[in-house]
Amino acid sequence: MKKILLSSILLCLCLQATYSQNLNYKRIIINAPSHDVIHTLSDLGMDLTCGAVINSQGLQLELSKDELKRVKNKGIAYNVLIDDLTKYYADRATKNLPNAIQELEAQKTSLHAKAGFGKTSVSNILFDNIGQYNGCDEINWPTPTNFKLGSMGGCFTVSETLAELDLMRSLYPNIISVKTNASPTNQTTLEGRTTYYVRISDNPDIDEANEPETLYTGMTHSREVSSLMNLMYYMWYILENYGSDPAITSLVNNQELYFIPIVNSDGLAYNEAVAPNGGGLQRKNRRDTGACSTYTDGIDLNRNFGYYWGNGGSSTSGCSETYRGTTYFSEPESQIVRDFFLDHDFKLVLNHHSFKNAMLHGYAGVDPATLDAAGVDRREDEFAKYNHDMTHFNRYAYGPSTQISALNSGNMNDWMMGPAVAGSTGGPGAGKDTMAWTPENGGGSEAASSSGFWPNPLLIDDIARRAMRANFLAAYFSGKYAKIIDLSSSNVTDLSGNFNFGIEYLGQTDSDFTLTVTPISSNITSLTSPSVQSGMVTLEQRNVSAPFTLNASIQPNDAIEFKVALSNDDGILYEANIIKYYTPTILFExxxxxxxxxxxxxxxxxxxxxxxxxxxxxxxxxxxxxxxxxxxxxx
Ligand SMILES: [Zn+2]
Structure with missing residues (x-):
């Protein structure tokens, strides 16, 4: 016992000592970088997706000593903004964590704004879903009662995360599974940790064959705090609102949401060991890849996936932050995600990262023209629509990584989307044609100074809220989702006519859609629902009509009220009361x-x-x- 204690103390001291000798990360800025400079940085193995921020001053990066040396050797000029990034992050977190915890508790009493789908006509929403919301500001998501910050600069450690999953199960055993080994072969990480997943659904311990599946992952890069914390916020929100929010209840009853909150648990555990107050900058897994300085050993798991692996934007240097490994799927952590993914049929996947304030999607590791020539459907129309809706309020930049930042081959999204035929490098894709994103969760450009891999703890819940719309919509879009659009004016000028609506099918799972209209006010003498809509294809909008007749005794400015309900095969998606006004063009003659x-x-x-x-x-x-x-x- 003494021996174990002593050796763990020694290990601890040793790690702390290494840490203090290698405070080697700096935040730098490169003023007005040219295209050539950006390409050079990418070729040098710099990560330009997660931690790169472009603002009016230039390109801001968080780089290790090794990386800075390479930048310097290329003659690229830069200014140092923060000399010792780990210390900066840890000090900021220590200073602000108590306030952040207090503020979070205070927020748990805030109110939930109601959604609406026609500013003038909706009088009462009976069955809401956030996809219909069209207010000027984002919904004021009330902070889940159980959401809290972790001990490590506000972030959960590995063990705290697992304790949260256990707590979720103990409080909501009917809608969340026991945390379960994600590897179908019980494989563990390099250091022997289990990679856990949970399923949120009714009958949570069973994989129900016909329920559409959505996957959310976090902490592939183990220093990206908000990639984990936003998921914990979202999960608690779903669990706590099940049963009271009809749309969330329906989502949980009819779909399956899967979460792998920590893909790279070895990396996160390492950050905890060397920087227990936050600020640890280990991004890659913990593979020994040579005589690297602190935080720079390891393989970038998001460059280790098969489809177009090694095609560019990844490094062959073991100490580089984007080191892709000697071959694709060389690492147990990427193998576990691969095997878990292949065991399911995910419609949409959000592989969360931080903190670029962007919604990146595949394909990112290969020139689009190459894919087009090979007949690969990049599904850009669907991405464009989904991105538009997902980023409506957080204003994240969106698009394929090749347009937003730079080529980064061997990433998870590309493999999840890719066909089962290999490209010119790497191996085949998963062959599932799954749409996959990398949400880069950040505090927004206005909060740039409070952001970073380790955001100010006061900002962690804000960043989580900014991800809520994308998280929810990913689930809706996976399923039998459609939106209703009111195409009629709020003024009714004739005693008979049509109320016109659009049904916009945005889901990835086939369904019929039924729009039911029911009179409420007695001045409606007849109102006929449109016929059931079948065979819609994703992104299709069908315009339908509900013929009406009004009582001849109706007076000008009288309210005409009716109820609309849009349903799919599983039940109601949205239901609201609508009010129009009788405003005949000729009042009398x-x-x-x-x-x-x-x-x-x-x-x-x-x-x-x-x-x-x-x-x-x-x-x-x-x-x-x-x-x-x-x-x-x-x-
Ligand atoms: Zn990342």
Whole structure:
């Protein structure tokens, strides 16, 4: 016992000593980098996806001593913004963590804003879903009661994360599985850790064959705090709102959401060991790849996947942050994700990273023209629509990595999307045609100074909220999801006509869609629902009509109220009451040319008609005999 204690103390001291001698990460800025400079940086093995920030000052990077040496050797000029990044992160976290915990508790009482789908016409939402929301500001997501910050600069350690998964299961055993080994062959990480997944669904311990599946992963790069913390926030939010929020209840009942919160648990454990207060900068796994300085051993798991592995934007140098390994899928951590993925049929995947404020999607490791020539469908239309909706409020830049940053081959997204036929480098893709993203969770450009791999703890929940829309929509889009669009004016001018709606099918799982319209106000004498819509293809919008007749006694400005409900095969997606107003174009009419003033009740003068008309032959006047005398009083 003593021996074990002593050796673990020694190990600890040793790690701390290594750490203090190698405070070797700096935040630097390269002013106005040219395209050539960016390409050179990429060729040097710098990661330009997760930690690169481009702002008005230039390109900001967080680099190790080794990397800086390479930048210097190429004659690229830079300024150092933060000399000792680990210390900076740890000091900031230590200073702000107590306040952040306090603020988080205070936020747990905030209110939930309601969604709407037509600013003028929706009077009451009966069954809401966030995809329909079209307010000016993002929904004010109430902080889940159980969401909390971790001990490591606000981030959970490996053991704290696993304890959270256990707590979720103990509080919500009917909708979240026991944490389970993600490897179908019980493979472990290099250092022998189990990679866990959980499933959120009804019947959570069973994989129900017909339920659409969505996958979320985090901590592939083990210093990217928000890639884990946003998932914990989202998971608690779903669990706590199941049963009270009908859309979340339906989502959980009819779909399966899978989470691998920590892909690279060895890397995270290492960061905990060397920088227990946060600020550890181990990104890769813990493979010994040579005489590297602290944090720079290892293989970049997000460059170790098969499809177009080694095609560019990854390094052959063992100490580089983007070292891809000697062959694809050389690492147990990437093998575990591969095998888990192949065991399922995920429709959409969000492989979370941080902190570039971007929504990157495959393909990122190969020139689009090469894929087009090979007949690979890059699904850009679907990505464009989904990205637009997912980033509507957080304003993340979006697109394929090749456009947003630089080529980075061997990444998870490309392999998950890729066909089962190998390209010019690497191996085949998964052959599942799954749409996959890398959300780069950040605090937004306005909070750049508080952001970073280890964001200010005060910002961790904000960053998590910024990911909520993308997380929810990934689930909706995986399933039988459609949106309803009200295409009719709020003014109804005729006693009969059509209420027109658009049904926009945005899901990846086939379904019929039914729009049911039901009268509420008694001035509607008939209202017919459109027919069931079948065979819709993703992104298709069909316009449908609901013919109506109004009671002839309806008065101008009377409210016409009815209910709309959009359903898929599983049940309601959205339901709301709609109010229109009867505003006939002609309120009343009378022809004085024929009738004179016989239809009018005259008072206060001698009303009649005159031939002095603006148009036609007669006009109505209160002095038919001619002009008044001067200075005459009339009432
Ligand atoms: Zn990353």
């Amino acid at each position: 009378d022809d004085e040319e024929t009738n004179g003033i016989s239809n009018w009740t005259a008072s206060g003068g001698s009303w009649g008609t005159t031939s002095d008309a603006f148009s036609g032959t007669l006009a109505i006047t209160d002095s038919p005999a001619g002009p008044y005398n001067n200075n005459e009083s009339k009432t």
